[in-house]
Amino acid sequence: MTRSKVSREFLYTQEDFEYIKKLVHEESGINLSDAKQDMVYSRLARRVRALKIADFKQYCNYLDSHHQDELVHAINAITTNLTHFFRENHHFDLLKQQIIPEIVKQQPRGKRIRIWSAGCSTGEEPYSIAISLKDALPNYSQWDCKILATDLDTNVIDTCNAGVYDNKRIEPIDERNAKRWFSPHPSHANRVIIDNELKKDISFKQLNLINDWPVKGPFDVIFCRNVVIYFDKPTQQKLFARYYDLLAPSGYLLLGHSEQLGQIQEKFNALGKTSFQKK
Ligand SMILES: C[S@@+](CC[C@H](N)C(=O)[O-])C[C@H]1O[C@@H](n2cnc3c(N)ncnc32)[C@H](O)[C@@H]1O
Numbered sequence: 001m002t003r004s005k006v007s008r009e010f011l012y013t014q015e016d017f018e019y020i021k022k023l024v025h026e027e028s029g030i031n032l033s034d035a036k037q038d039m040v041y042s043r044l045a046r047r048v049r050a051l052k053i054a055d056f057k058q059y060c061n062y063l064d065s066h067h068q069d070e071l072v073h074a075i076n077a078i079t080t081n082l083t084h085f086f087r088e089n090h091h092f093d094l095l096k097q098q099i100i101p102e103i104v105k106q107q108p109r110g111k112r113i114r115i116w117s118a119g120c121s122t123g124e125e126p127y128s129i130a131i132s133l134k135d136a137l138p139n140y141s142q143w144d145c146k147i148l149a150t151d152l153d154t155n156v157i158d159t160c161n162a163g164v165y166d167n168k169r170i171e172p173i174d175e176r177n178a179k180r181w182f183s184p185h186p187s188h189a190n191r192v193i194i195d196n197e198l199k200k201d202i203s204f205k206q207l208n209l210i211n212d213w214p215v216k217g218p219f220d221v222i223f224c225r226n227v228v229i230y231f232d233k234p235t236q237q238k239l240f241a242r243y244y245d246l247l248a249p250s251g252y253l254l255l256g257h258s259e260q261l262g263q264i265q266e267k268f269n270a271l272g273k274t275s276f277q278k279k
Helices: 014-028 034-050 056-065 067-078 090-106 124-136 154-162 175-181 233-246 262-267
Strands: 112-118 144-151 164-166 182-184 191-194 202-206 219-224 247-255 268-270 275-278
Touching: 014 034, 014 056, 014 067, 034 056, 034 067, 056 067, 067 154, 090 124, 090 219, 090 247, 090 275, 112 124, 124 144, 124 175, 124 202, 144 154, 154 202, 175 182, 219 233, 233 247, 233 262, 262 268
Parallel strands: 112 144, 112 219, 144 202, 219 247
Antiparallel strands: 164 191, 182 191, 247 275, 268 275
């Protein structure tokens, strides 16, 4: 027995892990390798404790019998939500310096821009997109800009909607934009709150990327960064094909630094640094 297993509060067997792994894969596409066994324990032990359940076997039974309600908690606990403002900043430079000027010049669908932040986590990505649009678009108010921001995890969507962040989290934002879009929170020291003006063109929605999408498109840009690393290759390929269909002609697909398009890349021009333009 390893040290961590000896010190565990709840009994947790290989069989329990296999059960959770299968369920999580079916429900979210997230692929939990054996290396994630300890992570799964520590994230779900909180649920086992909160429900006053004896061990993981009983928790698996509970998941079986209270499927829909508990599944939301289990999936929320399993997702990895690491993000920050202007993460992988080269994509925001591309947006401001190439994509927006191109749309302004060509106006392929009039003064209309549609961007999807798929797997938006706690909102830093869509808010960074909104800040970039406000910066790059001359006469923003004359344009019809909409950002769709979606995530599987219901907790992170609540955080997006609240628009409240610790002071430290807005450090990557330049001073002018930090002052313009964030104010000290009225009742929480060391927190800031986002201006409603920045929020108003963003729709935050819970959406599971492996299910049907109530989404029309076409999108000028799809950000799907640091999401598909958790999926297996066939799930990634299906997802990319669906993004391709939803992108406007010459639309852009932006992935995370360690993600690759695979076979479908032949339908895109690679622009370097995980940025792709539909051919
Ligand atoms: C590491 S975060 C990335 C956040 C942001 N895109 C970034 O790059 O900073 C990955 C997000 O993908 C979401 N996610 C995982 N599986 C998903 C699925 N099947 N459908 C939608 N979102 C999913 C997680 O909940 C998590 O918030």
